[in-house]
Amino acid sequence: MIHAAIEPTFEAFREAARPLLASSTPPANVFFEDRRRGQVTLSFGDTPASRSFGDTPELRSQAERTRIKPKKVNVPARAVELAKLASFHRDGDRFELLYRVFYRLTHGEPYLLDVASDADTLRLRRMVQSVKHDEHKMHAFVRFRKVDVVGEAEPWFVAWHRPEHPLLRLTAPFFQRRFPSMRWSLLTPQESVHWDMSELHYGPGVPREDAPPPDAFEEMFLTYYKAIFNPARVNLDVMQAMMPKRFWSTMPETAVIGDLARSADTRVQVMKDGGESASSAFIPKTSSLAVLKDAIPACRACDLCLHATQPVFGELGTAQKPVGTLLESGLFLVGEQPGDEEDKAGRPFIGPAGKVLDRALEEAGIDRSTTYLTNAVKHFKFEPRGKRRIHQRPAYGEVRACRGWLDAELEIVKPKVIVALGSTAAQSFLGKRFQVSKRRGQIEKTRFCDAWVATWHPSAILRAPDESSKERMFEELVADLALAKSSLERAA
Amino acid sequence: MDVRRKLAVLADAAKYDASCASSGSRRETPKGGMGNTEGMGICHSYTPDGRCVSLLKILFTNYCVYDCRYCVNRISSDVERAQFSVREVVDLTIEFYRRNYIEGLFLSSGIVKSPDATMAELVEVARSLRIDHGFGGYIHLKVPPGVSRELIARAGPLVDRLSVNVELPTTADLSSLAPEKTLGAIESSMAIMKEQIDESKERTKGMRDRKETFIPAGQSTQMIVGATPATDSQILATATRLYTGHGLRRVYYSAFSPIPHADARLPGKSPPLVREHRLYEADWLVRFYGFQASELVDGTHPNLDLDIDPKLAWALAHREFFPIDVNLADREALLRVPGLGVRNVDRILAMRRHRTLALEDLRKLRVAVRRSLPFLAFAGGSEGARVRTLDSMELRRRVEPAKQLALFESQVAAVGGQL
Ligand code: SF4
Ligand code: SF4
Numbered sequence: 001m002i003h004a005a006i007e008p009t010f011e012a013f014r015e016a017a018r019p020l021l022a023s024s025t026p027p028a029n030v031f032f033e034d035r036r037r038g039q040v041t042l043s044f045g046d047t048p049a050s051r052s053f054g055d056t057p058e059l060r061s062q063a064e065r066t067r068i069k070p071k072k073v074n075v076p077a078r079a080v081e082l083a084k085l086a087s088f089h090r091d092g093d094r095f096e097l098l099y100r101v102f103y104r105l106t107h108g109e110p111y112l113l114d115v116a117s118d119a120d121t122l123r124l125r126r127m128v129q130s131v132k133h134d135e136h137k138m139h140a141f142v143r144f145r146k147v148d149v150v151g152e153a154e155p156w157f158v159a160w161h162r163p164e165h166p167l168l169r170l171t172a173p174f175f176q177r178r179f180p181s182m183r184w185s186l187l188t189p190q191e192s193v194h195w196d197m198s199e200l201h202y203g204p205g206v207p208r209e210d211a212p213p214p215d216a217f218e219e220m221f222l223t224y225y226k227a228i229f230n231p232a233r234v235n236l237d238v239m240q241a242m243m244p245k246r247f248w249s250t251m252p253e254t255a256v257i258g259d260l261a262r263s264a265d266t267r268v269q270v271m272k273d274g275g276e277s278a279s280s281a282f283i284p285k286t287s288s289l290a291v292l293k294d295a296i297p298a299c300r301a302c303d304l305c306l307h308a309t310q311p312v313f314g315e316l317g318t319a320q321k322p323v324g325t326l327l328e329s330g331l332f333l334v335g336e337q338p339g340d341e342e343d344k345a346g347r348p349f350i351g352p353a354g355k356v357l358d359r360a361l362e363e364a365g366i367d368r369s370t371t372y373l374t375n376a377v378k379h380f381k382f383e384p385r386g387k388r389r390i391h392q393r394p395a396y397g398e399v400r401a402c403r404g405w406l407d408a409e410l411e412i413v414k415p416k417v418i419v420a421l422g423s424t425a426a427q428s429f430l431g432k433r434f435q436v437s438k439r440r441g442q443i444e445k446t447r448f449c450d451a452w453v454a455t456w457h458p459s460a461i462l463r464a465p466d467e468s469s470k471e472r473m474f475e476e477l478v479a480d481l482a483l484a485k486s487s488l489e490r491a492a
Numbered sequence: 493m494d495v496r497r498k499l500a501v502l503a504d505a506a507k508y509d510a511s512c513a514s515s516g517s518r519r520e521t522p523k524g525g526m527g528n529t530e531g532m533g534i535c536h537s538y539t540p541d542g543r544c545v546s547l548l549k550i551l552f553t554n555y556c557v558y559d560c561r562y563c564v565n566r567i568s569s570d571v572e573r574a575q576f577s578v579r580e581v582v583d584l585t586i587e588f589y590r591r592n593y594i595e596g597l598f599l600s601s602g603i604v605k606s607p608d609a610t611m612a613e614l615v616e617v618a619r620s621l622r623i624d625h626g627f628g629g630y631i632h633l634k635v636p637p638g639v640s641r642e643l644i645a646r647a648g649p650l651v652d653r654l655s656v657n658v659e660l661p662t663t664a665d666l667s668s669l670a671p672e673k674t675l676g677a678i679e680s681s682m683a684i685m686k687e688q689i690d691e692s693k694e695r696t697k698g699m700r701d702r703k704e705t706f707i708p709a710g711q712s713t714q715m716i717v718g719a720t721p722a723t724d725s726q727i728l729a730t731a732t733r734l735y736t737g738h739g740l741r742r743v744y745y746s747a748f749s750p751i752p753h754a755d756a757r758l759p760g761k762s763p764p765l766v767r768e769h770r771l772y773e774a775d776w777l778v779r780f781y782g783f784q785a786s787e788l789v790d791g792t793h794p795n796l797d798l799d800i801d802p803k804l805a806w807a808l809a810h811r812e813f814f815p816i817d818v819n820l821a822d823r824e825a826l827l828r829v830p831g832l833g834v835r836n837v838d839r840i841l842a843m844r845r846h847r848t849l850a851l852e853d854l855r856k857l858r859v860a861v862r863r864s865l866p867f868l869a870f871a872g873g874s875e876g877a878r879v880r881t882l883d884s885m886e887l888r889r890r891v892e893p894a895k896q897l898a899l900f901e902s903q904v905a906a907v908g909g910q911l
Contacts, residue, residue: 111845111846114842114843114845114846115843115846115847116839116840116842116843116853116856116857117843117849117852117853117854117856117857122856136532136534139534140534140535140536140537141536141537142592143591143592143593144590144591144592145591146591157590157591159592174530177520177521177528177530178521178526178527178528179526179590180521180526181524181525181526181626182526182590215591217587217591218591219496220495220496220499220587220588221588221591221593223496223500223503224499224503224548224550224588225537225539225545226500227499227500227501227503227504227507228503228506228507228539228545228549229507229539229540229541229543230507230508230539230541230543230749232749232750232762233541233542233543233747233749233765234540234541235540235541235542235765235903236540236542237542237900238538238542238900238903238904239538239539239540239541239542241900241904242535242538242542242544243537243538251537253537257540260539260540261540264540397570400570
């Protein structure tokens with residue numbers, strides 16, 4: 001038995017292995033020990049026949065003996081390359097494996113490495129693969145944090161990283177080549193390395209607690225990470241296969257993965273809808289409708305506010321509690337936008353269209369004072385013609401812009417049933433393609449509530465070309481409202 | 493608008509571009525500077541969509557005078573607009589790079605004023621990074637179609653990669669969805685780049701220690717899949733033309749993704765992601781496995797099978813070609829066996845010189861034996877007979893990947909090219 005106590009590096013291994021190979025010492029008789037771990041006594045090391053040596057007179061004498069009787073050992077360059085990498089593997093018996101491979105290569109099996117399915121070749125390849133993979137992940141996942149050192153102008157960049165294998169000495173030169181003009185340190189649990197812009201200095205390992213604190217600039221990276229992710233393509237399995245969780249603790253961006261994944265569906269919907277509503281910048285965070293109503297005059301999210309008299313906010317029926325959730329019996333009705341009279345009075349649905357709505361509500365057996373009434377767009381859009389102001393349909397961009405207000409109302413009122421009156425209101429919820437003529441009168445489950453239904457806008461009835469269509473549309477409006485009422489009763 | 497808001501807007505606008513590669517270029521760290529490339533790309537992070545973050549991928553501006561229907565930045569879309577200054581892009585790149593977040597910069601842009609005016613800004617960013625800051629990291633600039641020769645010549649020595657997007661596979665698709673763009677203009681920009689790359693190669697020919705310094709990572713392009721009715725056959729035909737005609741290094745396929753403010757001419761739904769993966773797989777087969785695109789798709793089967801990879805689909809349709817003998821067949825034939833990727837074929841060839849292979853050897857190499865076995869023969873063995881005895885439905889059932897695994901597998905194969 002031969003015990004070689006060596007530094008756990010390829011160079012030390014090679015020095016120790018050379019004479020043993022030259023003297024054809026069979027692999028079964030050779031063991032390597034990490035000399036830095038002190039005297040490790042292995043059970044078989046106790047046998048009287050065993051000898052221990054490292055850089056000892058014995059090893060030297062062994063080497064001298066082989067020099068007297070020189071025998072050429074030629075390990076192919078390819079094997080040396082693989083062995084260099086494998087020597088960084090964390091497995092305790094890697095040097096025995098390397099010795100066995102070298103022995104076989106030099107003792108009758110020069111093609112060993114070509115035999116990919118041989119157990120030793122396979123294991124060597126897997127070890128190399130694992131080391132290379134870990135090396136690559138270290139190049140990739142190290143995150144430097146800027147640390148300002150008191151009294152020094154130059155910042156210092158420090159990273160803490162936990163590799164799977166003790167391969168800091170393999171990866172440090174990569175960072176040296178890449179960042180020669182920057183002062184940096186790489187800390188791992190086993191060892192650390194410091195670059196002072198001229199030399200690498202290795203030092204002891206550093207525990208996780210001593211990792212550098214976050215760096216203010218990380219916010220920028222998070223901003224980037226969130227924006228560059230396409231929520232329409234969520235695939236967490238692939239992400240985790242490529243970026244294993246064991247590295248996450250030192251990668252700042254991983255803190256937002258959960259949120260990104262959770263909000264992906266909503267974001268896809270928003271992408272389809274057109275991004276965040278421009279009015280959200282003007283909307284206070286509140287659970288009070290009164291606070292919202294006070295805030296809306298300051299909204300400048302689109303140009304409609306420039307010409308209208310005032311914004312017309314939603315109105316909670318008098319039979320409801322003034323603040324807070326809609327009573328069980330309440331419908332949430334959304335129209336298009338205020339008209340001429342509403343604009344002057346500052347209240348929704350009080351003009352001619354409001355009259356039609358009132359009549360329809362009554363026929364459907366709904367008490368207006370139990371509803372919440374609002375519009376998709378809160379400012380009146382019109383074209384002045386002489387003294388008159390002619391209603392103009394809001395552009396989709398304006399509907400989108402005003403959507404933030406509607407969302408805020410929904411958030412507070414939390415309706416069980418929503419009725420969208422007309423296509424503008426319907427499109428504000430379900431996108432530009434919605435056609436009321438094709439989809440009205442159907443209860444739909446949407447992300448806003450379980451029972452959502454679209455129907456005619458009362459003013460569309462007023463504008464209808466002839467009496468018979470007016471009548472038909474009015475009947476449909478009543479029927480759709482009644483439908484909404486019955487789903488409300490079912491929900492209660 | 494502060495830089496952070498600009499970054500949010502202009503990265504968001506860039507996320508539809510699939511390419512993020514940082515490979516294929518070697519550049520040493522400039523003296524006194526920072527950053528290098530060593531040939532292999534590095535993915536510094538992955539987003540929850542499973543895509544790699546290798547470069548700072550942003551638009552210089554998302555103002556655009558064009559009206560490409562599939563694009564969020566088109567003039568008729570009402571997204572929030574932003575524009576960086578050269579200095580801001582340079583600073584972000586340096587700060588990201590020194591924290592090891594990225595390999596470099598991939599800068600694209602909406603068209604402001606003209607293609608040349610836009611390109612001039614991008615080139616200025618590259619110049620400032622390389623010259624003022626001694627930056628040696630990866631730089632990829634997206635070239636607006638129709639840019640002048642002079643600007644390409646100026647960009648070439650500064651960047652690692654240039655790309656002009658072909659966007660859509662056919663002329664008709666382009667004229668319906670990108671009225672200002674034509675395949676002619678796009679391909680002529682590609683031709684100019686190829687010409688200049690070739691000239692540069694000619695100049696350095698025979699030099700000792702020669703290193704490519706003009707667009708060393710070559711050109712790439714991206715095609716949007718599923719925004720128009722174009723078939724896989726048309727898509728692959730265009731890709732083949734670009735690879736052979738303009739010497740492209742890489743064609744990226746990007747499944748059309750829903751965008752805000754979509755134009756009514758676009759399909760309401762995006763194509764299944766797996767279609768994109770199948771195209772990548774077919775692309776690998778054409779580039780590295782000796783397949784012709786026309787063997788994978790043709791007039792009667794214009795689209796790739798979504799349930800199984802294109803190599804397996806080909807094998808099932810060509811059972812007369814099998815079984816292939818692991819110990820006797822040449823490389824070309826082995827590459828046609830489903831589940832035997834390039835890497836394993838080369839291992840088999842090396843091993844076979846020294847010993848006869850048995851099924852057990854393939855298992856040890858972690859070959860997807862379930863898929864390959866019916867197509868293989870081993871000297872003396874009978875496994876491969878199955879390919880002839882099983883009826884086609886039964887055979888397909890045996891070799892098909894499990895449904896839950898299919899998407900994962902196809903994405904891994906699409907990225908790694910082993911199939
Ligand atoms: S219409 Fe709506 S978005 Fe536009 S200014 Fe008025 S409240 Fe704001
Ligand atoms: S030129 Fe580019 S940025 Fe402009 S609309 Fe077309 S694809 Fe979008």
